[in-house]
Amino acid sequence: MSIKHQMSIEGNDLRLDFDKEYTQIGKSVPRIDGVEKATGAGKYAGDLKFPNMLYGKILYSPHAHAKILSIDTSEAEKIPGVKAVLTSKDVPDMKYGISPARWDENIFCIDKARYVGDKIAGVACIDEETCYKAMKAIKVEYEVLPTVLDYRHAMDEGMPLVHDNYPRNINTEIHQDFGDVEQAFKDAYHVREDVFTGTRAYQNPIERHSNVCIWKDDKLTIYPSSQSPHYFQYYVAREFGLKMGQVRIVLPLIGGGFGGKLEPSGLEFVGSVLSKVTGRPVMMSYDRLEMFQHNRGRHQGTYRIKTGVDKNGKILGCHTYFLLDGGAYTGLGIATAYYSGALLPLTYEFDNYKFDGYRIATNLPACGAHRGHGAPQPKYAFESHLDNIAKDLGIDPLDIRLINARKPNTTTVNGFGIQSCELTACLDRIAELSDWREKKKKGLPQGRGIGIATGSFVSGAGYPIYRNDWPSASCMIRVNEDGTSATLYSMSADLGQGSSTILCQMAAEAMGYKYENMKIVCGDTETAPLDFGAYASRQTLFSGWAAKRAGEKIKKDILETAAFMMGLPNEDMDLDCVDGVIFSKSRPKVKVTTFEEAAARYFKLKGPLVGTGVYTVHRTGGYHKGAPVGTSPAYSFGVQAAEMEVDEETGKLTCLNFWDVHDCGQVINPTLVKGQIHGALYMGIGESIFEQVQFDDKGKIVNGSMGGYLMPTALDMPSNVINETVESYEPVAPWGVKECGEGSTNPTMGAFRNAIADAVGANVTSLPLNPEHVWRAIQEKKAKDKK
Amino acid sequence: MANVLTDKEGKKRYLVSFTINGDEHQGLVKANTLFVNFIRDELDLTGTKRGCELGDCGSCTVLMEGKPVNACLLLAVEADGHSFTTIEGLATTNKLDLVQEKFIEYGAFQCGYCAPGMILSAKALLNSNPKPTEHEVREAISGNLCRCTGYVNVVKAILAASGQEVEH
Incomplete structure (x- = not known):
């Protein structure tokens, strides 16, 4: 890596201008497992x-x-x-x-x-x-x-207990209180309360x-x-x-x-x-039905939100009350319950927040960590609620978001430190892409609507998945004896998101080496050092730090060897290695050597060339109960907008256009980032309009198959999906990266709901936003209008 | 009709033969043996994936006489006398098929589990319709479920493989 940078003073600001010259990152290199997957040679x-x-x-x-x-x-x-x-x-x-x-x-x-x-x-x-x-x-x-199947009544007097040690079937109870919400409501120009409901969705990976x-x-x-x-x-x-x-x-x-x-x-x-x-x-x-039964998918919930705003729509305080259907066991669900309320204050700035949450035990399959862990349904509820408030006040939904949007270098009311945040830039850009202002000014044809929603997500969890005091991520790089390849040993897990590819890109960049010569052994506990794997969108930042640091150690050894070979001093950091070529920065006439030659020489002199890297998250978050959940070194931000057409007779929905603008920091591999965003919004779209695990009155799943549990096919996806990233640099991350895999699931349901509500003028409150629910909302509105 | 052997419990086994990726294979199968299980378990052609085993997901798509079929809905006895292409038969030594190349170039798979079936459905489409429209591409792969990509890059890769200009 080499960065040309220049300090300059503009007014009172000291500016650091980067001129990036990366050779391995920031490029859509083909994924490292591409050929084995495309040819069917890879083994699952x-x-x-x-x-x-x-x-x-x-x-x-x-x-x-x-x-x-x-x-x-x-x-x-x-x-x-x-x-x-x-x-x-x-x-x-x-x-x-x-x-x-x-x-x-x-x-x-x-x-x-x-x-x-x-x-x-x-x-x-x-x-x-x-x-x-x-x-x-x-x-x-x-x-x-006797069974407990309806989480809304599981706490009632006389209900059977799923577990004897969870009185009233309360698996987890959360009460967090920041600032003074009641005072905020008293000070508010307008206070509104809404209730939204979600459904059980299931991850349903194609591999069993x-x-x-x-x-x-x-x-x-x-x-x-x-x-x-x-x-x-x-x-x-x-x-x-x-x-x-x-x-x-x-x-x-x-x-x-x-x-x-x-x-x-x-x-x-x-x-x-x-x-x-x-x-x-x-x-x-497990066969497909057994997978549905094992489940650990999205908790369904009832989301009651009360918010007070001033007359410009600035949020003064917010009180959320969430009831989640946890199913029969806890699994990771306690984290889900905390996440559901903890991540809400990320996208908007307000000083008073109260969160009451209950995760309920029922005689249904256990729920857990489903893409966006705990955040997407509450976010859908909050984004829908915010549109209702904007409508009450006669404010453009885009403006109410701009007024409240999170700014960089701020701390949320519940103690999450934010450095980079380009939410405002995302809002501005999506307004341009979607022609928002013009559409709002001129109005859309009858039956059409446009909706917008924001989202944010952790780039890795600040605390490990189980209590321990180990580093957050580590890895090892071994350069082959003749320097023609190097292997990254990492306990990261490539589920398809492409972590093996980007970690190799990052390692190669740090080493001054070539991506195409990188190999990876990932997920073998006997050869690779500790990494907690793929969850909470952590690998690009966490495992990336480890890969960068291991790579830098290799480079240091390579340059030291090269200095010896070239008869030059290395003390003044004059030598550099970029894309496999070692050269003197100040003496352009000195003959260059290569990474390969230096690596081969190193092996002959000193034995195996190995570099290790380790990363430990800095102390994050506050000290209240549940404070660790939602902490992260960095947060991604994103905005989505949808333009929908609704057939008012049948409730049939067509998504005409879909836009996504994401602040995921610096991009290591643009194709993979786009793929992550496509996939995240695809899951969001599925959950918005189709997906619902359904049960009979005995608690048995009735649609536990790929044919019964509808997921969008290629024909159901909007063909017009435009996604972009905005320029952003995260200071605490390797090369300024942030997450992109889960955050884009957060705004989708809200954007869909707000577009539908805009199209039909009704307050649609229940997921999935299928024709039936939309049609019922239209009928309710018509009945109300008659009165 | 295939030759039949009967074991001492009276259960029948059928001698079937078919061509897969140009190679002739024979096997002794039960009446209820699924073609997908036969090629995976007996021939180690594990590129053909099992996803739902109900014909819903398309992971086990193979080409039978050039047409895409779900190998989980095909009995091994029905396969007798037919010619198949599985994902292992698409690339020749050291040379990927153009569809495979474009899938990699456009990032058209992530976890890769649906990729063999998706690629074969695409191949079948392009064999019969060398310049499909976007809608025709979407129709052709609507029986292949992908949980990772939202199909955005899959559609692009297939259009690109047909020689049409597509933005990355």
Whole structure:
């Protein structure tokens, strides 16, 4: 890397002008796994095969809430080809989850089943067909219990308890109070309260959860479909009382995660024990319905928001009251509950904020970390609410956002420090792209509307996924003996977002090397040093720091060797290495050498050329209860706008145009960034208009398939999607980067809802914004207008 | 009709033969053996992915006589006598197919799990319709679900592979 920079004084401002000359970053290099994925050569967990491998399955509960009276496995064990049958007595009974106070899930249910899909028994057989026969032959006697299916009534007097230790089925209760909201409401020119409702959505990655477990002697190796190999290693070791060094996690290719593959699925625990008792490798997998049942998708919620504004629409104070349907277990859901309220003050500046949140236990599949973790539905509610306020005051929705927009170098009311923030630039740019002012001035044709919404997200969580005092990310680079390639060893996880590619770009830039010579080993706990993996949009910033620092160490060694080879002093930092060429900055006539030659020489003189890098987040956030959730070294910002056409007779929706402008800091790979934004808004669009996990009155999923759970196809996506990034540089990040993968899911539902509300003039409040809900909102409005 | 062998329990096995990527293969299969499982488990052609096993997601798309089919909806016995192309058969030694090249260039897949099926659907489209419109591209891949890309770059890559000018 070399940056030409110049300090200058403009008025009273000291300005630093960058003239970037990057050779490896800021470029759309082809992704490092492109060829293996395009040719089908790449192996995902379900593609693996080991000699003597068995297949395993988990028998699940057909009841949403039932006491287990007895389990008889004798008939199943007699079936030829059945090699092992396990129930709760054969596995550790230690509960697991994200936080010790809410460890509430067992490998197999011990006393009772808490949702349709809860894990009852496991089988390992010579093939999958035999697994199904064996599961059918297991006799389980249940006593069916009354269920808790509606989270809105789960706290009522006399309701059955999902867990005895969660009184009134309250899994998590949050009360955060900053400033003086009541006084703000008294001072306000206008106070408005709205209630919005969301639905259960599911990540639904196309690859199913699978893994292969091999437990030989005192060593357990797992090839899982996981977003965090370290977290799996930690959890598996903890569950079985093993040392972390006895557990090896090796990531194959991962076919998408979106949060759903962050926590253990149960398959790895069951597969491990099945492998231990049979002494053979065991392939475990969920079919599509079982994936829906395991779930860990979006919490549905009821979002009550009350806000007071002055007469210009400036927000003075806000009180949110959220009720979330958590499902049967906590999983990562406690973090979701905190995130749901904590991230709301990011995009707009106000000094008074109160957040009351309840995560409710129900006899439905557990919810967890779904792209945008906890933020998208509350953000949809808040953006819809803000449009209602703007309408009350006769203010343009764009203006109310501009008035309140977060500025750089500010701190949120709940203690999150913001450095770079180009929200205003994003708003200005989207206004231009969408021709907002003109459309608002002239008005759109009947049945058409335009809506806008903002979003923001963490670039990695300020605190690790479980309590520990380790660095946040680390990695290692080893340069091959002859210098013709270098391998980055990182426990990051490339789920498809392209982290392996951008980390190699970053490492190569720091080393002064070439991306095309980089290789990566990612997600193997036995070769790569600790990194917490892919969640909370952390890898570009966190793992990126580690890659940059490891690369800089390599470069230092390379330059020292080159100085020796070239007969020049290195002390004055005169030598540099860019794109694999080593040269003297002040003596242009000195013959250059190459990275390869210097690396080969280094090996001959000193042995392997290895560089390590480490990154630890600075102390972030305040000291109130729940303060760590939502902290981050840096925050992305974004704005989206949608232009919709609504058929008022049928409620049918057509998205005519969609715009996204994102502040994700400096861009390492433009094609990958665009891809992340496309994918994020695609998920937002799906959740806006289609997606909803539906249950019958017994708590059984009725649409647990790709055909039943509608996700947009290529024909459903708006063909006119325009996305841009604005110029931004994050000072605490390597090369000024920020996240882009999750933040763009946050504004989508609000932008859609506001466009629809603009088109039909009705207050649409329920997700998904499908024809039925839109049509009902239109009818309600018509009835009201008549009165 | 395929040759039939009956085991001592009276269960039948069918001798099937087909051509995959130019190679002739034979196998002894049960009546309910899915073609997708046969090629993955017996022939190790794991480029063909299993996503839903109900014909909804298109991950297991293969070309049967040049036409895209879901290999999870095809029985191995139905495949008898037919000719197939799977993703492994698209590139020749050291040379990617143009569709594969454009998918990489345009960032048309991320996790890559849908890529084999998506690429084969695109290939089938371009074989029958060398200059498709954007809508025709969207129709052709509407049976292939992708959870990562929003299809934006997929559509661009396919149009680019047809020789049409497309912005990155």
